[in-house]
Amino acid sequence: MKLIIHGGFFSESNTNHEVKVAKQQALKAIVETGYAYLQHHTAAETVVYTISLLEDSDLFNAGTGSQIQSDGRIRLSAALMDGRTQRFSGIINTEDIKNPIQVAEKLMLYDDRVLSGEGALAFARDNGFNYYNPETPQRRQEYEKKLNDSVRLGTVGCVALDAAGNIAAGTSTGGKGFEIPGRVSDSATVAGNYANAHAGISCTGVGEDIVSGAVAAKIAVRVTDGMALAQAVDKTLAELKPYNGFAGVVALSASGEVYHADTHPYMVWASHEEQVSFFE
Template identity: 65%
Template structure:
């Protein structure tokens, strides 16, 4: 059993040392808590649990830490993929919900598994998700002062459970000040993908990640016999012609964990019950 999480790029929500330490501590706490949860739950349940904890922490650009768009509103996206069943579910531009990843989890059990905009909002209300404002004073101040972040903030989790099943979940609050209706990579298979061989979650500039189909390429290459490291190397090499901005975490079916970013530095933490790693 292994688990790895990411909290976007360090440039998101401040670059001072205090923020860096706080993010590291939060990631380490969440990854260990989620590993304990993994002992008695499936990979799918665990990635939802871990990403929900990340969404509940204002240090990260998801859930209550989400960025404000150009019209002054917050719209979030999240997705979930079960490597065992190959089912993918997600929400795009969801509003006024505390934990978008949990809405994606409910969608996993219906026929229309990816919803956007008002349809996603209505589905959330009909399934008991209460209206909740995710706007926090820091984001409001950034918006009013027109201080743009670099737009590399997302959270994600990949887990390998005791039965050898892999699942992945990714959630984002957007890049901030984007055009209304913009779709990020987080609710697509470019940013969140898994099968029986590998699971990958991305963070970075959504347009770059989508152009490269990054998560799907890595998983496909591992499925075709590449090592996890080689799959990452080849896929990230393909970002270079347009200086693509991306960071990724992954676990393969052998229990290997890997991470890579094209520009410093993605924040992440991993744990396997004995060894811990935190960076960023």
């Protein structure tokens, strides 16, 4: 049983030392809690549980504390993929909910498994997800000061390998901040989130670059075809270099390989096997 998570890049927001330490400590606590949960739950259940913890922390750009878009509104996206069933579900640009990953989980039971905007919100309300405002004072202050001169990066993600050898991956994001309303990130696509019987991948970074590189799905295909996980990740990220693509990856393979990499340091991450490892 193994678990790896990410919390985006340090450049996603305030990058002072205190924030860096807080993010590292939060990831360490969350990966430990998620790993304990994995002992008695499936990979997919664990991914949803762990990402919900990440969404509930205002240190990250997902759920509570998400970036505000150019029209002053917050829109959330999230996806879940179960490598055992090969089912992918997600929501795109949905407002006023607390845990988008849990809505994605609910959609796993339906034929129409990727919803956006008003349709996703109506589905969430019909299934008991009540109104919630994910805005925090820091994000409002950033928006009002129009701090949009630098790229804002970061999502949260989780990949789990359970006791039965099944893999699942999930990713959740509040977007890049100050984007055009309606912009779709990679997080709720197979470019940013993918799992099959051989590998699971969650991405973070610039969504457009990740979609252009079909990153998560390409890594999974390469592992399926026999390539080692680290080699598959490194080869795929190297293919982003011609357009200076910005991406980070956390990944697991069915054989137990655990790997993380980024094109522009530093992605924040943590993993749990027999002991906790995290970015220092």
